[in-house]
Amino acid sequence: MSTEIVERSAAQIAREVNGGSLSAREAAGAALAQIDRVESRVGAFLTPLHGDARAQADLVDARVRAGERLPLAGVSLAVKDNMCLTGTRTTCGSKILERWIAPYTATAVQRLVNAGAIVVGKANMDEFAMGSSCENSALGVTRNPYDLDRVPGGSSGGSAAAVGAYEAAIALGSDTGGSIREPGAFCNLIGFKPTYGRVSRYGLIAFASSLDQIGPLTRTVEDAALVYDAIAGHDPMDSTSIDRPVEPTANGLLESLSGLKIGIVRQFDTRELGDDIDEVYDRAYHDLEALGAELHDVSLPTADYGLATYYLIAPAECSSNLARFDGVRYGLRVEAQDVQAMYEQTRAAGFGPEVKRRILIGTYALSSGYYDAYYVRAQKARTLVARDFEKAFEDVDLIACPAASSPAFAFNAKSDPYSMYMMDYYTIPMSLAGLPALSVPCGWVTPPGGTRPLPMGLQLCAPIFSEKLLLGAAHAYERATQHALKHKPQVSEV
Amino acid sequence: MSQTLLERKYQAVIGIECHVELKTATKMFCGCANEFGGEPNTKVCPVCLGMPGSLPVANGVAIEHVIRSGLAFGAQIPAFSKFDRKNYFYPDMPKDYQISQYDMPLTLGGEVKFWREDGTMNACRLVRIHLEEDTGKSTHAGSGDGRIAGSAYSLVDFNRAGVPLMECVSEPEIYGAQDAVAYLEALRRTLLALGVSDVKMEEGSLRCDANVSIRPVGSSELGTKTEIKNMNSFRSVHRAIESEIARQIEIVESGGRIVQETRGWDEVNGVTHSMRSKELAHDYRYFPDPDLVPMEIVPETVEKIRASLPELPWKRFERYTAEYGLEPKQATQLIDNVPLAEYFERVVTASNHPQQAKNFVLGELSRLANETQTPVAESKVSPEHLAELIVLVEGKSINSKIAKELLARMWEGAGSPKSIVQAEGLAQTSDPAAIEKFVDDVIAANEKVVADYKAGKTNVGGFLVGQVMKASRGKADPALVNELLRRKLG
Numbered sequence: 001m002s003t004e005i006v007e008r009s010a011a012q013i014a015r016e017v018n019g020g021s022l023s024a025r026e027a028a029g030a031a032l033a034q035i036d037r038v039e040s041r042v043g044a045f046l047t048p049l050h051g052d053a054r055a056q057a058d059l060v061d062a063r064v065r066a067g068e069r070l071p072l073a074g075v076s077l078a079v080k081d082n083m084c085l086t087g088t089r090t091t092c093g094s095k096i097l098e099r100w101i102a103p104y105t106a107t108a109v110q111r112l113v114n115a116g117a118i119v120v121g122k123a124n125m126d127e128f129a130m131g132s133s134c135e136n137s138a139l140g141v142t143r144n145p146y147d148l149d150r151v152p153g154g155s156s157g158g159s160a161a162a163v164g165a166y167e168a169a170i171a172l173g174s175d176t177g178g179s180i181r182e183p184g185a186f187c188n189l190i191g192f193k194p195t196y197g198r199v200s201r202y203g204l205i206a207f208a209s210s211l212d213q214i215g216p217l218t219r220t221v222e223d224a225a226l227v228y229d230a231i232a233g234h235d236p237m238d239s240t241s242i243d244r245p246v247e248p249t250a251n252g253l254l255e256s257l258s259g260l261k262i263g264i265v266r267q268f269d270t271r272e273l274g275d276d277i278d279e280v281y282d283r284a285y286h287d288l289e290a291l292g293a294e295l296h297d298v299s300l301p302t303a304d305y306g307l308a309t310y311y312l313i314a315p316a317e318c319s320s321n322l323a324r325f326d327g328v329r330y331g332l333r334v335e336a337q338d339v340q341a342m343y344e345q346t347r348a349a350g351f352g353p354e355v356k357r358r359i360l361i362g363t364y365a366l367s368s369g370y371y372d373a374y375y376v377r378a379q380k381a382r383t384l385v386a387r388d389f390e391k392a393f394e395d396v397d398l399i400a401c402p403a404a405s406s407p408a409f410a411f412n413a414k415s416d417p418y419s420m421y422m423m424d425y426y427t428i429p430m431s432l433a434g435l436p437a438l439s440v441p442c443g444w445v446t447p448p449g450g451t452r453p454l455p456m457g458l459q460l461c462a463p464i465f466s467e468k469l470l471l472g473a474a475h476a477y478e479r480a481t482q483h484a485l486k487h488k489p490q491v492s493e494v
Numbered sequence: 495m496s497q498t499l500l501e502r503k504y505q506a507v508i509g510i511e512c513h514v515e516l517k518t519a520t521k522m523f524c525g526c527a528n529e530f531g532g533e534p535n536t537k538v539c540p541v542c543l544g545m546p547g548s549l550p551v552a553n554g555v556a557i558e559h560v561i562r563s564g565l566a567f568g569a570q571i572p573a574f575s576k577f578d579r580k581n582y583f584y585p586d587m588p589k590d591y592q593i594s595q596y597d598m599p600l601t602l603g604g605e606v607k608f609w610r611e612d613g614t615m616n617a618c619r620l621v622r623i624h625l626e627e628d629t630g631k632s633t634h635a636g637s638g639d640g641r642i643a644g645s646a647y648s649l650v651d652f653n654r655a656g657v658p659l660m661e662c663v664s665e666p667e668i669y670g671a672q673d674a675v676a677y678l679e680a681l682r683r684t685l686l687a688l689g690v691s692d693v694k695m696e697e698g699s700l701r702c703d704a705n706v707s708i709r710p711v712g713s714s715e716l717g718t719k720t721e722i723k724n725m726n727s728f729r730s731v732h733r734a735i736e737s738e739i740a741r742q743i744e745i746v747e748s749g750g751r752i753v754q755e756t757r758g759w760d761e762v763n764g765v766t767h768s769m770r771s772k773e774l775a776h777d778y779r780y781f782p783d784p785d786l787v788p789m790e791i792v793p794e795t796v797e798k799i800r801a802s803l804p805e806l807p808w809k810r811f812e813r814y815t816a817e818y819g820l821e822p823k824q825a826t827q828l829i830d831n832v833p834l835a836e837y838f839e840r841v842v843t844a845s846n847h848p849q850q851a852k853n854f855v856l857g858e859l860s861r862l863a864n865e866t867q868t869p870v871a872e873s874k875v876s877p878e879h880l881a882e883l884i885v886l887v888e889g890k891s892i893n894s895k896i897a898k899e900l901l902a903r904m905w906e907g908a909g910s911p912k913s914i915v916q917a918e919g920l921a922q923t924s925d926p927a928a929i930e931k932f933v934d935d936v937i938a939a940n941e942k943v944v945a946d947y948k949a950g951k952t953n954v955g956g957f958l959v960g961q962v963m964k965a966s967r968g969k970a971d972p973a974l975v976n977e978l979l980r981r982k983l984g
Contacts, residue, residue, distance in 0.1 A: 082547075083547070084546070084547045090546070090547075092546070097546065100546070102545075102546075102547070103540060103545065104540050104545070104547075104548075106547060201549060202547070202548070202549050203547040203548075204547055205546040205547045206546075206547070206785075208784075209784035209785050210784035236551065237541075237549060237551060238549050238551070239549070239550070239551045239552065239785070239786055239787055240549075240784075240785060240786075240787055316781060317784055319581075319779075320579050320581050320591050320779070320781070323581060323583065323589065323590030323591055324544045324546070324588065324589045324590050325546075326583060326585075326590055328585050328650070329543065329544075329588065330545075330546075339585055339642075339648075340583075343583055363779065366581070366779035366780075366781055367777050367779055368777045368779070371779075371781070375781060
């Protein structure tokens with residue numbers, strides 16, 4: 001039964017394919033069939049890759065038959081469309097790259113393919129990864145599999161929706177200020193952002209280079225650990241990728257939290273989020289305690305400056321990173337009288353409003369008269385935010401807080417940019433500090449006016465390079481609470 | 495007032511920015527071959543094309559080359575350095591920003607020592623040397639003059655994009671076109687000696703811009719400068735600066751003001767022309783490149799590079815002129831031909847006769863080299879054999895005529911001069927009895943000439959000497975021949 005296959009975890013599929021009781025072709029076929037069944041309602045993919053996936057699955061089967069043991073054998077994979085895949089269009093959710101075919105493959109994607117994963121499609125996203133709802137995609141609408149009237153979260157919304165709707169067992173997303181953790185929370189998934197520099201960014205179309213990090217979106221912590229183990233590690237093609245041995249995480253998942261000190265951030269008062277939500281987090285913190293953790297108050301006094309800091313640094317870098325989309329070499333070109341006009345008209349037509357807004361903010365923040373007042377100050381503030389964490393981690397092993405201030409919201413609910421930016425309030429500080437953090441399902445809330453219970457995410461954060469501890473603890477919490485299994489996605493009902 | 499008098503009233507002040515393409519196996523931030531030329535867009539990859547998602551990885555050899563250059567000019571090497579992005583839009587710049595260095599270059603200060611034709615040594619301080627990546631190259635088609643205005647379309651070749659480019663920025667301490675060229679020559683020959691660049695202007699691996707201003711003689715303030723670009727030889731640098739100085743003097747003399755701007759050099763008409771006004775200067779929005787981690791330059795690395803520096807051309811110039819007594823022009827000639835200079839050095843070491851070494855290397859040997867289109871250093875005459883030849887001449891074992899013949903045979907591959915001399919009995923004869931016999935024979939055989947000589951036509955003496963030399967097959971010691979002839983005819 002194919003439905004059964006798509007609901008299996010990646011770990012289970014890999015075990016079965018390696019063991020010979022399931023073929024990669026069957027596993028991939030099940031995912032492709034699920035795409036055919038639900039994609040018209042979910043809209044997770046910009047480019048489904050049925051043919052490529054089947055060919056890839058046959059290769060995996062051949063490798064397994066030849067005796068190879070592949071950690072992700074036959075596991076269907078959705079790739080956010082800001083990661084390059086040779087011969088496949090890679091759009092970044094933007095009109096300017098709508099028809100661009102990548103001539104090479106991103107390191108993280110290649111490593112998953114090498115591990116036996118099968119790319120079933122390129123997933124929708126907020127244009128150039130700018131957004132917190134996936135509504136900023138210029139190329140399509142993606143719906144939350146748990147409530148089709150709501151957003152999947154952003155910017156890795158397509159990746160999250162694909163896994164949430166069982167169209168893929170795992171997905172790669174990219175997280176700049178929360179873009180894996182927030183859609184992970186909205187779609188009842190593990191959304192995991194590793195330490196900055198742990199996963200190569202080679203082949204990831206940059207939004208803000210000093211913040212961007214590739215990570216997995218999965219249905220279980222074990223799956224997240226498997227993906228992480230496959231993609232982490234130094235890449236000579238990315239000089240910001242850290243050349244330091246990676247400790248495998250999948251074999252170190254914890255069963256309890258005893259002996260662990262977990263910090264609850266004093267500044268993040270969940271009572272402000274409404275009674276229902278407060279209750280979810282209150283319960284989550286108690287569960288951590290019940291699992292043996294010792295809870296401590298920690299203080300992140302500069303956390304409030306996170307958002308402002310982020311919205312200077314990220315746009316500054318994006319204003320420069322996106323300059324190459326000028327119509328000269330690839331992508332959209334609007335013909336004009338001279339090269340200057342061609343640049344202007346191409347970029348005017350090719351970029352959406354949010355991208356333009358950030359390019360303008362960034363250009364302003366870097367301009368000679370304002371550089372010190374904005375960019376330099378933001379960099380200093382960033383250092384202070386990182387120091388807050390360092391200080392907090394002197395007392396605790398992990399920090400727990402919400403992943404987002406609300407569950408998934410309805411389309412067009414956040415019409416002004418600022419309220420959208422506020423969605424990343426809880427995730428941005430960790431991004432500024434380069435820390436590993438993840439979102440794990442922690443409860444359900446039916447929002448006012450909503451008809452269905454929606455998942456909420458608990459964010460756990462660890463010191464740099466502490467992925468093993470982070471995933472281990474999340475696993476213990478996940479096993480004990482089983483929140484993800486309490487409700488099925490709406491798409492499964494029909 | 496005449497032009498010369500006007501020039502005595504003003505002093506030109508020149509600063510030079512030099513772009514030098516570094517000699518490395520691969521490009522600055524990727525693994526593409528760093529080679530000149532080739533079919534357009536064949537030496538490119540996602541990284542040097544700035545393809546979406548590609549990332550730069552810095553070339554360690556290029557970084558070492560810059561440090562090496564800095565050390566050669568006595569620059570400071572800061573402990574930390576980083577790459578910055580210089581943001582501006584240009585069609586042949588793949589990323590629309592150039593990875594460069596802004597406030598933390600690899601080297602700071604230092605000076606370029608240069609010498610004038612008369613041999614006097616001068617110096618111009620450097621502000622900095624930094625490392626960046628080169629851009630591609632645009633060709634504008636259909637406009638006739640190769641300019642973008644009016645062209646039907648433009649072609650871009652990215653083979654050069656991403657080639658490591660080092661920028662040497664001088665202080666405004668050069669006071670004339672002649673010195674500007676001397677500075678550039680010194681810079682060029684130093685970089686060549688260091689092996690960091692091919693420094694070929696015709697291939698664009700050495701490009702320079704000159705900032706020119708004038709001020710009244712005696713003033714210490716800097717005048718408004720203009721920047722001249724597009725000079726593609728040292729000769730055009732000289733002409734362009736001269737022409738620009740004259741233009742500026744003319745403007746000031748007629749009561750005008752110099753406008754700060756970028757000017758191009760028109761080789762054909764010999765004038766500079768306005769390219770763009772500096773008042774519309776770009777805001778490059780420099781900021782640290784987040785794709786490249788800051789560099790820590792450890793002292794051990796610096797010391798290792800310092801220890802590997804070769805003798806610098808200006809030092810060599812001093813040694814050649816002071817120790818070997820070479821004329822400035824000859825010393826320069828040798829220094830500018832590194833293989834020849836090395837050859838020369840080996841001859842000097844083996845023979846201990848710098849003057850003779852210079853005479854042979856720059857004289858007869860260079861002549862043979864020119865004739866046969868074979869560089870001296872690649873010829874069949876080894877420096878040791880030439881030294882042997884010099885020792886034979888100096889020891890009066892052979893005379894210079896024989897030496898010349900020997901050299902010609904050595905050029906053909908005859909090997910050691912000693913062995914040829916021995917095998918063919920070419921050693922100079924200094925035996926008076928043997929020479930006397932030749933002299934007597936010649937006198938006997940040339941009665942008429944002898945009579946003329948005795949009648950006062952002493953200029954025929956040369957003929958008689960020649961006859962004796964010929965009779966001795968060139969082996970007779972010419973001094974002895976002269977003496978004997980004089981005695982016998984006197």
